[in-house]
Amino acid sequence: xxxxxxxxxxxxxxxxxxxxxxxxxxxxxxxxxxxxxxxxxxxxxxxxxxxxxxxxxxxxxxxxxxxxxxxxxxxxxxxxxxxxxxxxxxxxxxxxxxxxxxxxxxxxxxxxxxxxxxxxxxxxxxxxxxxxxxxxxxxxxxxxxxxxxxxxxxxxxxxxxx
Numbered sequence: 001x002x003x004x005x006x007x008x009x010x011x012x013x014x015x016x017x018x019x020x021x022x023x024x025x026x027x028x029x030x031x032x033x034x035x036x037x038x039x040x041x042x043x044x045x046x047x048x049x050x051x052x053x054x055x056x057x058x059x060x061x062x063x064x065x066x067x068x069x070x071x072x073x074x075x076x077x078x079x080x081x082x083x084x085x086x087x088x089x090x091x092x093x094x095x096x097x098x099x100x101x102x103x104x105x106x107x108x109x110x111x112x113x114x115x116x117x118x119x120x121x122x123x124x125x126x127x128x129x130x131x132x133x134x135x136x137x138x139x140x141x142x143x144x145x146x147x148x149x150x151x152x153x154x155x156x157x158x159x160x161x162x
Contacts, residue, residue: 002135011076012067020063022057025056039098046100063081077136081131087126
């Protein structure tokens with residue numbers, strides 16, 4: 001479907017939370033908040049080989065990742081959907097280390113309890129190569145339909161989120 005816009009590439013490179021969706025045996029989505037890494041057009045998700053998302057991806061190797069920003073008047077999101085490859089061994093450990101370095105402080109990684117404890121829990125990586133990208137921004141919607149008034153003065157139009 002759509003290509004990843006340049007703003008979307010920069011957005012995915014920022015440190016944000018995301019949601020990964022895999023497919024349960026009954027065909028329903030299994031959606032979980034995650035940390036991720038975007039590199040070379042792929043989305044990487046560290047997980048345990050005992051997790052439901054791993055079992056789903058191994059049995060039905062397709063997934064979606066949604067990354068969004070929810071500030072009223074400045075909302076935007078990017079979603080990528082595509083085939084999943086399971087990464088194991090040394091390659092997985094390297095990707096897991098990169099994901100952890102992206103979200104954890106050096107003190108957390110070096111702490112004898114925290115760093116090794118988190119690394120031990122993530123022994124595989126879901127590598128998602130999106131065939132389909134979707135994206136949306138409140139700013140584009142605002143320009144198209146409202147002449148820019150919503151994003152210029154969001155406090156006038158939107159309630160604060162809790």
